[in-house]
Amino acid sequence: MYHLSVFIHILAAIFWIGGMLFTSAVLVPVSRHKLLKKKKGAFFTLIGKKFSRISWVLFIVLIITGVTNLLARGYPFSALITAGFWNSYLGSKLFIKLCLFGAVLIISGIHDFYAGPKAAQLIDEQPDGPKTKRMQKLSSWLGRFNLVLGLGILYYAMRLLRG
Secondary structure, three states: OHHHHHHHHHHHHHHHHHHHHHHHHHHHHHHOOHHHOOOHHHHHHHHHHHHHHHHHHHHHHHHHHHHHHHHHOOOOHHHHOOHHHHHOHHHHHHHHHHHHHHHHHHHHHHHHHHHHHHHHHHHHHOOOOHHHHHHHHHHHHHHHHHHHHHHHHHHHHHHHHHO
């Protein structure tokens, strides 16, 4: 059970972080191609909706498998509410990882349900408008920041297991 849970946890993290890397390295540059000039908003709407749905499912999977992994490693819920656990090496690294994950959830919510959809809508309606540029910039920076936070989570996940 533990190995299956860890496998699913790692696979979900790979899919989520890989999706963000693919978006920044491939999809965003492709969106600047002349073929998409008049459909850039629609392009990002389609991609954004699909990746957003997948990401939120992955977040749920990561939460479930993360809790399962802790329990399977011998850390019952009763241990998780003690200061001793959170002051330990594992607890301190897990605390940082969970804080980063909490920030990811908040930023993802802002990006996926407000900034991203608004930017995509404005790109097709008012491509050169000042509000469009602001929303594009906000959405872009939220996505970048989430990628950095995701890589931070990956780093602390490694530290949890490898010291």
